[in-house]
Amino acid sequence: xxxxxxxxDMQSFYASIEKVTHPRFRHKPVVVAxxxxxxxxxxxxxxxxxxxxxxxxxxxxxxxxxxxxEVEVVKPHMALYIDVSMQITRVLEKYSDLxxxxxxxxxxxxxxxSVHLFKDRYHMARAIHDEILDTIGIESRTGIGPTKVLAxxxxxxxxxxxxxxxxxxxxxxIQSELWPRPIGDLFGVGHRMEVHFKRMGLHTIGSLANxxxxxxxxxxxxxxxxxxxxxxxxxxSPVTKHTHIKQKAIGHHMTLPHDYVEREDILVVLxxxxxxxxxxxx
Numbered sequence: 001x002x003x004x005x006x007x008x009d010m011q012s013f014y015a016s017i018e019k020v021t022h023p024r025f026r027h028k029p030v031v032v033a034x035x036x037x038x039x040x041x042x043x044x045x046x047x048x049x050x051x052x053x054x055x056x057x058x059x060x061x062x063x064x065x066x067x068x069x070e071v072e073v074v075k076p077h078m079a080l081y082i083d084v085s086m087q088i089t090r091v092l093e094k095y096s097d098l099x100x101x102x103x104x105x106x107x108x109x110x111x112x113x114s115v116h117l118f119k120d121r122y123h124m125a126r127a128i129h130d131e132i133l134d135t136i137g138i139e140s141r142t143g144i145g146p147t148k149v150l151a152x153x154x155x156x157x158x159x160x161x162x163x164x165x166x167x168x169x170x171x172x173x174i175q176s177e178l179w180p181r182p183i184g185d186l187f188g189v190g191h192r193m194e195v196h197f198k199r200m201g202l203h204t205i206g207s208l209a210n211x212x213x214x215x216x217x218x219x220x221x222x223x224x225x226x227x228x229x230x231x232x233x234x235x236x237s238p239v240t241k242h243t244h245i246k247q248k249a250i251g252h253h254m255t256l257p258h259d260y261v262e263r264e265d266i267l268v269v270l271x272x273x274x275x276x277x278x279x280x281x282x
Contacts, residue, residue: 004121004144005239006109007151008092008128009160011139013105014045017084018074020137029053029071033061044076084136091131095124098239106155108148110239125166144168149187149235153178157185174233179206188227196220205231252276 010016014032019025029050033043041061053068064071085104092099098110111124118124125142132140143155145168154169158177169177184194186205200219202208208216209231216224229235252273260266 001112002146003110003112004115005146005148005151006111006125006128007102007143007145007148007155008088008107008109008132009141009143009155010088010105010132011141011160012045012047012051013085013138014076014081015047015050015074016138017081018077019047021080022074025072025074029055029068030074031055031061031064031071032074032076033064034075084138087136088132088138091135092128094131095128097241099241100239102152108151108239121168122166126164129165139165141165142167145233146171147233147235148237148239149230150174150233152187153185156187157181169233171233175206178233179204179209179231181205183208186227187230193220193227250277250281 015030018032019030027049029052030047031043031050032045034041043055043057043059043061043064046055046057046064050064050068050071053071055064055067055071061073065073081104085101089099089101089107092107092109096109096111096114100108102108109128111121115121115124118127121144125144129140129142132138141155141159141162142165143151143153143159144166145151145154150169150171154167158167158169159165181204183189183197183202183204184191186208189197196219197203197208200211202211208228211228213225213228216228220227260269
């Protein structure tokens with residue numbers, strides 16, 4: 001039986017939560033960013049209205065304000081975002097017992113054995129969207145595919161731009177829909193790998209998919225073979241609830257506003273870091 005996997009992604013997650021929490025922001029451009037007077041004055045999230053003004057994630061706050069002077073800037077509330085993410089997980093678990101948290105705003109759902117409860121997979125995806133919107137107030141998008149990698153790319157490259165917020169990337173659509181896309185759009189290809197592939201003349205996903213695997217493996221080893229398989233939509237990894245259970249280390253970090261040289265000041269920072277690690281451990 002071919003699997004049916006959803007990748008459910010929240011739209012502008014941090015900014016959307018802030019707009020739901022503060023109704024006065026509902027019709028205003030909103031960004032979530034660190035303190036502009038510190039090193040962390042970077043855009044972490046921007047709502048659609050802010051993005052329409054040209055604001056982009058990861059750009060400096062001063063650039064965002066230059067593009068949209070009326071933008072509302074909100075500092076991040078990570079504990080709140082994590083709580084909402086867990087609420088979304090509980091919603092998804094109503095539709096399948098196989099829910100995998102991929103990131104704070106993305107979750108895989110294997111609905112292979114529960115989709116029959118709905119008219120079809122699209123009605124099921126719409127039901128999930130509507131329940132998240134009704135109960136939490138956040139828009140979501142859903143990529144659908146027979147593997148996790150296809151569901152992920154369906155969401156990132158198609159569902160987010162589709163009027164319905166849904167898109168299915170099936171194996172018979174790989175050649176026509178996926179292969180013409182730039183090589184940087186292949187899941188797992190970062191900037192450095194993109195440069196390496198382009199130096200080999202591999203500028204599209206299709207060019208990698210049709211390149212001799214033996215040469216890919218010789219150049220990049222097992223990682224090259226994995227990316228080659230991804231270009232064909234091959235990804236046997238299961239959707240599992242235990243993704244984070246195998247975590248072997250717990251840590252914490254913070255961005256400091258300046259260099260600390262006095263012993264007393266350093267000890268304050270170390271104590272705060274230790275307390276946060278202890279809280280996570282508990």
